[in-house]
Amino acid sequence: MATRGVQNKRQAIMQAALKLFTSGHYHTTSIPEIAMLAGVGEGTIYHYFRCKSDLAAAIYCEGINECYEQMVRAAAEGTTPREKLDNVAHYMLRRAELQPELIRFINFARYGDYLPQEALVQQTRMPEVVCGILKEARCQGLLKDLEPEVLTLSWCSIIQGALQARRDGLVRRSLASLAAPICQCAWDSVAR
Numbered sequence: 616m617a618t619r620g621v622q623n624k625r626q627a628i629m630q631a632a633l634k635l636f637t638s639g640h641y642h643t644t645s646i647p648e649i650a651m652l653a654g655v656g657e658g659t660i661y662h663y664f665r666c667k668s669d670l671a672a673a674i675y676c677e678g679i680n681e682c683y684e685q686m687v688r689a690a691a692e693g694t695t696p697r698e699k700l701d702n703v704a705h706y707m708l709r710r711a712e713l714q715p716e717l718i719r720f721i722n723f724a725r726y727g728d729y730l731p732q733e734a735l736v737q738q739t740r741m742p743e744v745v746c747g748i749l750k751e752a753r754c755q756g757l758l759k760d761l762e763p764e765v766l767t768l769s770w771c772s773i774i775q776g777a778l779q780a781r782r783d784g785l786v787r788r789s790l791a792s793l794a795a796p797i798c799q800c801a802w803d804s805v806a807r
Contacts (some may be wrong), residue, residue, distance in 0.1 A: 625663050627653040672734040675724050676677040678717045679737040696752035701798045708790040711778050718727045766805040771803035
C-alpha cells in the first residue's frame with residue numbers, strides 16, 4: 616500500500632511538471648510551482664528527483680520508453696509490413712490526442728539544453744521500430760530502391776507533419792479520424 620502512495624506522489628509531481636513545462640517553459644518553471652500544483656512539499660520533489668533537470672529527464676525517458684513499448688506492441692499486431700506501419704501510425708496519432716502535453720514535451724525537450732545526453736539517446740528507439748519494419752518490407756520488394764534509413768525519414772516525416780499540423784491548429788479534426796489517409800500518404804512515400 617505504501618508503494619502505491621509513493622508512486623502516486625511521484626506521478627503527481629511528474630504530471631504537474633509536465634503541465635508547467637508545456638504551458639510555459641522549462642526554464643521559467645520553478646520547483647515551488649511544481650510542488651504547489653502537485654500538492655506536495657518542495658522537499659518531496661527532491662526526495663524523488665535531485666534537480667529539475669532530473670525530473671525533466673524522467674518525464675522524457677519514461678514517455679519515450681512507454682511510446683516505444685506501445686509501438687512494438689502495435690507493430691506486432693500486424694501481419695504485413697503495411698499493417699505493422701499502419702498500426703504504429705494509428706498508435707502515434709491516438710497517443711498524440713490522448714496525451715498532447717507529453718508528446719509536445721518529448722518533441723521539444725530534445726532541443727533544450729537541460730536533458731542529459733543519455734536521455735537524448737532514447738529518442739532513437741522509436742524510429743528504429745519503423746526502420747525495422749521497412750527493412751522487412753524492402754526484403755519483400757515492396758519499397759522504393761532507397762536505404763531503409765532514408766525511407767524511415769520519409770515515413771516518419773508524414774506522421775510527424777500530421778502531429779505538428781494538429782498542434783499548430785492547421786488540422787481541426789481528430790487525427791484518429793484522418794488516420795487512413797495519413798497512413799496512405801506515409802505508405803505512398805516509401806512504397807514502389
